[in-house]
Amino acid sequence: xxxxxxxxxxxxxxxxxxxxxxxxxxxxxxxxxxxxxxxxxxxxxxxxxxxxxxxxxxxxxxxxxxxxxxxxxxxxxxxxxxxxxxxxxxxxxxxxxxxxxxxxxxxxxxxxxxxxxxxxxxxxxxxxxxxxxxxxxxxxxxxxxxxxxxxxxxxxxxxxxxxxxxxxxxxxxxxxxxxxxxxxxxxxxxxxxxxxxxxxxxxxxxxxxxxxxxxxxxxxxxxxxxxxxxxxxxxxxxxxxxxxxxxxxxxxxxxxxxxxxxxxxxxxxxxxxxxxxxxxxxxxxxxxxxxxxxxxxxxxxxxxxxxxxxxxxxxxxxxxxxxxxxxxxxxxxxxxxxxxxxxxxxxxxxxxxxxxxxxxxxxxxxxxxxxxxxxxxxxxxxxxxxxxxxxxxxxxxxxxxxxxxxxxxxxxxxxxxxxxxxxxxxxxxxxxxxxxxxxxxxxxxxxxxxxxxxxxxxxxxxxxxxxxxxxxxxxxxxxxxxxxxxxxxxxxxxxxxxxxxxxxxxxxxxxxxxxxxxxxxxxxxxxxxxxxxxxxxxxxxxxxxxxxxxxxxxxxxxxxxxxxxxxxxxxxxxxxxxxxxxxxxxxxxxxxxxxxxxxxxxxxxxxxxxxxxxxxxxxxxxxxxxxxxxxxxxxxxxxxxxxxxxxxxxxxxxxxxxxxxxxxxxxxxxxxxxxxxxxxxxxxxxxxxxxxxxxxx
Numbered sequence: 001x002x003x004x005x006x007x008x009x010x011x012x013x014x015x016x017x018x019x020x021x022x023x024x025x026x027x028x029x030x031x032x033x034x035x036x037x038x039x040x041x042x043x044x045x046x047x048x049x050x051x052x053x054x055x056x057x058x059x060x061x062x063x064x065x066x067x068x069x070x071x072x073x074x075x076x077x078x079x080x081x082x083x084x085x086x087x088x089x090x091x092x093x094x095x096x097x098x099x100x101x102x103x104x105x106x107x108x109x110x111x112x113x114x115x116x117x118x119x120x121x122x123x124x125x126x127x128x129x130x131x132x133x134x135x136x137x138x139x140x141x142x143x144x145x146x147x148x149x150x151x152x153x154x155x156x157x158x159x160x161x162x163x164x165x166x167x168x169x170x171x172x173x174x175x176x177x178x179x180x181x182x183x184x185x186x187x188x189x190x191x192x193x194x195x196x197x198x199x200x201x202x203x204x205x206x207x208x209x210x211x212x213x214x215x216x217x218x219x220x221x222x223x224x225x226x227x228x229x230x231x232x233x234x235x236x237x238x239x240x241x242x243x244x245x246x247x248x249x250x251x252x253x254x255x256x257x258x259x260x261x262x263x264x265x266x267x268x269x270x271x272x273x274x275x276x277x278x279x280x281x282x283x284x285x286x287x288x289x290x291x292x293x294x295x296x297x298x299x300x301x302x303x304x305x306x307x308x309x310x311x312x313x314x315x316x317x318x319x320x321x322x323x324x325x326x327x328x329x330x331x332x333x334x335x336x337x338x339x340x341x342x343x344x345x346x347x348x349x350x351x352x353x354x355x356x357x358x359x360x361x362x363x364x365x366x367x368x369x370x371x372x373x374x375x376x377x378x379x380x381x382x383x384x385x386x387x388x389x390x391x392x393x394x395x396x397x398x399x400x401x402x403x404x405x406x407x408x409x410x411x412x413x414x415x416x417x418x419x420x421x422x423x424x425x426x427x428x429x430x431x432x433x434x435x436x437x438x439x440x441x442x443x444x445x446x447x448x449x450x451x452x453x454x455x456x457x458x459x460x461x462x463x464x465x466x467x468x469x470x471x472x473x474x475x476x477x478x479x480x481x482x483x484x485x486x487x488x489x490x491x492x493x494x495x496x497x498x499x500x501x502x503x504x505x506x507x508x509x510x511x512x513x514x515x516x517x518x519x520x521x522x523x524x525x526x527x528x529x530x531x532x533x534x535x536x537x538x539x540x541x542x543x544x545x546x547x548x549x550x551x552x553x554x555x556x557x558x559x560x561x562x563x564x565x566x567x568x569x570x571x572x573x574x575x576x577x578x579x580x581x582x583x584x585x586x587x588x589x590x591x592x593x594x595x596x597x598x599x600x601x602x603x604x605x606x607x608x609x610x611x612x613x614x615x616x617x618x619x620x621x622x623x624x625x626x627x628x629x630x631x632x633x634x635x636x637x638x639x640x641x642x643x644x645x646x647x648x649x650x651x652x653x654x655x656x657x658x659x660x661x662x663x664x665x666x667x668x669x670x671x672x673x674x675x676x677x678x679x680x681x682x683x684x685x686x687x688x689x690x691x692x693x694x695x696x697x
Contacts, residue, residue, distance in 0.1 A: 009052035023110075032055055033061030053091055075098075150164070150248070212247065266278060288395055294392070300404040300407070301329065336351065337351045364384045367384060385423075441479065441482075459685040462671070473529075474672065510551055511555070517561060518556060525686075536566075539582075560590070560591075563593050565595040566595065593650065595616050
């Protein structure tokens with residue numbers, strides 16, 4: 001049977017990937033829902049539609065297919081994004097039978113298509129091998145029927161009065177064995193769990209005089225179970241009484257096996273074998289529909305820290321650990337707490353029945369002990385989040401899983417290298433709401449809407465101790481929101497990095513910094529540099545250097561008056577790549593400074609390998625100068641070693657005169673901090689420059 005597939009998408013990349021995966025299957029292509037409908041009308045032999053929900057008119061097409069009698073048998077698979085579950089749900093409600101998510105996996109696509117084409121073959125076989133019952137009672141024309149035709153009494157044994165020859169191939173019993181229940185009744189062949197249901201269903205059919213159709217399992221003469229579909233109807237006499245039942249019982253084992261395989265692939269994660277996010281959504285929706293209220297709980301296990309091992313040992317190694325974790329956690333699964341693998345490196349138990357909070361905590365401690373035994377040699381930790389909720393007031397699964405994630409991430413932060421446990425509570429709720437509001441504000445600003453929220457810059461001066469002149473200003477980003485007021489950079493910068501908004505926001509900061517540097521030149525301060533903090537995400541963006549150079553050209557910025565500040569932790573992530581990028585920046589004339597040196601990945605020996613000009617000594621070293629005996633302080637030693645490596649030293653957080661005295665004595669190059677000045681707006685910063693200029697003249 002030749003199969004024809006219609007692929008509807010406006011993405012050239014997706015079309016190319018899917019067509020390559022489809023291989024020898026013939027595939028038409030359309031760019032919109034309207035164009036797809038024209039093709040389907042012109043060629044009704046198309047069997048399968050792969051529909052990108054982002055294509056124009058996609059939902060309109062699904063609506064049309066639902067009501068078109070000629071196209072009702074068309075199987076539709078929708079293409080969606082994992083971040084858009086609402087569209088996916090809507091597509092399935094409109095008649096799609098399956099879905100694929102981006103990024104598209106060729107192997108997964110091939111497996112899905114193979115299953116659907118197997119189902120189409122099975123359906124076609126049933127149509128071609130159909131039969132015709134004539135004369136209501138005895139005349140049956142059969143053509144390679146994969147099953148049996150029957151006429152029986154309406155009794156609990158389904159006493160057979162006629163059975164076709166196909167009975168033997170289907171059941172393993174000769175037709176005469178079933179006639180009048182000679183050796184066995186048909187009821188004995190039906191799997192026990194279906195007997196009462198079928199009897200009750202036939203009673204309903206007799207009352208309504210409608211056709212009977214149902215799938216169930218039989219037990220063959222060899223003891224094997226086999227899936228069948230029965231289609232029949234009651235025969236009534238002149239008095240309206242049931243005279244007999246007539247119908248057919250067909251073998252659907254192949255189709256059922258394909259459906260079961262498809263169902264399993266849709267409901268289970270390939271790596272762990274556990275129930276996946278899709279099945280969790282269906283279980284949760286079913287629970288909500290049947291009960292609608294009652295206490296429930298999630299216990300989530302967050303093992304995002306295993307990614308640390310990927311760099312050293314590779315993806316297969318960490319996936320092996322996740323598989324072992326799945327095996328360990330499976331020992332704690334039962335009907336009242338179902339185990340899922342909803343996201344990468346995260347597991348979740350869904351509790352539908354539990355006693356109280358203490359039971360959840362005791363369970364979490366059991367999981368904690370089991371995982372600590374499993375990961376003892378790996379030296380990594382994780383987080384266990386616990387979330388209680390009531391179905392009557394909490395029906396959004398995405399929100400619940402986000403709260404669970406927040407609790408588990410909080411547990412990771414609290415316990416670092418151990419397996420921590422954290423309940424989701426009102427305090428975390430407030431933190432989540434605040435985080436959401438900050439993130440929304442950052443999104444609006446990144447999109448160019450600063451009507452309610454504002455990202456602005458302040459500038460903190462850096463003093464050159466050799467000539468007591470301000471030589472540079474460090475750019476400091478500030479966030480003012482309508483609802484929360486002024487938000488600390490320590491709070492919004494990590495969120496910007498987490499959401500990748502740091503890339504568009506960082507470009508705004510760089511552009512504004514360069515414009516300020518131009519103002520300095522226009523005011524006559526041509527020798528004053530500007531220092532801009534750059535995150536690892538920005539630095540490793542594919543077009544970072546090109547965009548940076550373009551902004552310099554647009555604003556007329558001298559690269560020699562730009563300092564790029566990066567934290568030392570970036571070198572632990574991708575040393576070679578980072579070093580290569582900053583080498584390009586230095587070749588263009590810019591200066592590179594390591595910010596907050598001494599707080600993370602500190603190694604002066606490693607600094608020799610770095611293409612940097614300056615080291616900014618963390619505030620913690622400067623604070624110790626207030627309490628330590630100067631003879632025991634190592635700050636001066638760090639300055640001396642850095643000078644030997646050819647680096648300039650800037651001391652951050654200088655707030656007291658005694659600190660400044662120590663730094664002068666040990667030949668620190670530059671200082672910054674409240675002793676010199678707090679961060680200033682543009683006007684105040686320029687006024688400070690005039691003040692220092694006047695003082696030196």
